[in-house]
Amino acid sequence: MDVKETVISILNDLTGNDVSEDMDTNLFDSGLMDSMGSVQLLLELQSQLGVNVPVSEFVRSEWDTPNKIVTKVEGLVD
Amino acid sequence: MINLEPYGNPQYFVYLLIGLIPLMIGLYHGHRWRWYQSAVSLVFIFLMFDSQKWQQGVALIGFVIWEWLMVGGYMAYRKKANNRWIFYGAFLLSIVPLLFVKITPAINPGHTSLFGFLGISYLTFRSVGMIMEMRDGIIKEFHPMLFLEFLLFMPTISSGPIDRYRRWLDDYQKVPDREKYVGMIEKAVHYIFLGFMYKFLLAYLFGTMLVPKLETLTLRYGGTGFSWPLVGVMYAWSMYLFFDFAGYSLFAVAISYLMGIETPMNFNQPFRSHNLKDFWNRWHMTLSFWFRDFVFMRLVFAMMKNKIFKSRVTVSNVAYIFNMLIMGFWHGVTWYYIAYGLLHGVGLVVNDWWLRFKKKHRESIPHNKLTEAFAIFLTFNFVCFSFLLFSGFLSKLWLGHY
Structure with a gap:
């Protein structure tokens, strides 16, 4: 699985929805994610992709849609 | 001087x-x-x-x-x-x-x-x-x-x-480039005048004119339990708190804008919140976001990483209570501030339980304008009650001092 697929599968697990249907949906405004979900996302990124994102790096406005998250993570993997 | x-x-x-x-x-x-x-x-x-x-x-x-x-x-x-x-x-x-x-x-x-x-x-x-x-x-x-x-x-x-x-x-x-800066000045002027209305008009009306009268009425005729003047104190003081603090915050943001700094806003129509979680995303936002980022999320991160609790729900409940209790203590080491924090912590736990329940039974729970209005009504009253606690007036009523 590439990074994008992994991130999407993590997000699908966390939200209980298929996020790939709308990659620009705002996960927080739609109630799919909250702070709890954000932390789980960070932990999953760490365990599944080996990407370390400290909590202070998590600025909500930069992580609020599936597309933004994928871009962020891709940047961190390289 | x-x-x-x-x-x-x-x-x-x-x-x-x-x-x-x-x-x-x-x-x-x-x-x-x-x-x-x-x-x-x-x-x-x-x-x-x-x-x-x-x-x-x-x-x-x-x-x-x-x-x-x-x-x-x-x-x-x-x-x-x-x-x-x-x-x-x-x-x-x-x-x-x-x-x-x-x-x-x-x-x-x-x-x-x-x-x-x-x-x-x-x-x-x-x-x-x-x-x-x-x-x-x-x-x-x-x-x-x-x-x-x-x-x-x-x-x-x-x-x-x-x-x-x-x-x-x-x-x-x-x-900021000129176009943006001019926009910021326009906003600043708007915020200052809105702030005048909030702080010098509405907060004065509620806080200086209404609250003391209602408090006197409660102390004289209301007894120590439920009374209508006490309900009046609850609403009037809540309005005072909002208009005073939101007014002040508008001033602070406006003056920052004039100095070319986009200080974040503190309030976003909090009394329109649909639930308690929504409320904390709209009320004293820079404080609740600070607690979210530096207390809640870090605590959740540490608890999940070290697998202290099996259930995710337990983790988030413990974190909610702890987070809001700390916020209560921060307001002051006084019983009513701590009770205020605890009440909101428990409120968030219940709120989260309800949201999970609603998600699971999406088909069978009605959702329409009426249920939304009821949600706003319920949240508003819960919040006002918590502000009555926060105001310390109950301490005055029950113990004779703040």
Whole structure:
């Protein structure tokens, strides 16, 4: 699985929805994610992709849609 | 000597504007005159803490030196090593002044700590947040001067909104282009007049005219249990709290805008919230987001990483209660502030349970305009009740003192 697929599968697990249907949906405004979900996302990124994102790096406005998250993570993997 | 309470009366804005005009002309022409900004800020800070408030002024100076040493010292250390105990130490030392200020009146009723000054909690948030971001490796440099300019950023010094160092620095190190700056000035003017209406009209109407009358009525005729005047106190005081604080926050944001800094907003129509979680995303936002990012999320992260509880739900419930309790204690070590925090912690736990339940039974639970109106009504009343607790009036009613 590439990074994008992994991130999407993590997000699908966390939200209980298929996020790939709308990659620009705002996960927080739609109630799919909250702070709890954000932390789980960070932990999953760490365990599944080996990407370390400290909590202070998590600025909500930069992580609020599936597309933004994928871009962020891709940047961190390289 | 004259003493000027920040945003205390409309005249204050005239003085501020006179002081800020040169800075605004500079920004309009693409320059930020840092030395002028610092000088005019120091004059206004001096006027907040001079004369009969000189002791607070001395406490402020001592506090700034202390935090400068803590944050600067920790950065110097963090560049070389990253021991967790050193971090805990730096964290603790940086909140020591605030702890003294909060605990002294609890141990010694009627006394205030010599370390206290108006705004100490807000300044502590700024520097503690920096230490935590240094630990995470997100802040990599300590600039002795920029730190002071951030810590003492004048418009927000007394009661927030609580800005973050990196966000603030981004704004401070550039000048908004002319079109944007003109837009910011327009917004600032709008916010100032809205703030006038909130703070000098509505907060005055509720806080100074209505609340004392309703309180007297309750104390005289209401007894210690439920009474209609007490319900009146609850609503009137809640309105007072909102208009007073939202008005003040609008002023602080507006003056920041005039100085070319986009300080974040503190309120977003909180009484339209659909549930308690929604409420904390709209009420005193910079405080609740600070707690979310620096307390709640870190706690959840640590608990999940170390697998302290099996269930995710338990983790989030423990974190909610802890987070809101800390927030309660931060308001003051008094039973009604702590009860206020606990009430909101429990409220968030119940709210989360309901949201999970609703998600599971999406098909069978009706959702329409009426249920939405009911949700807003319920949230509003829960919040107002918590504010009645927060106001301390119940302490007066039941124990005879605040």
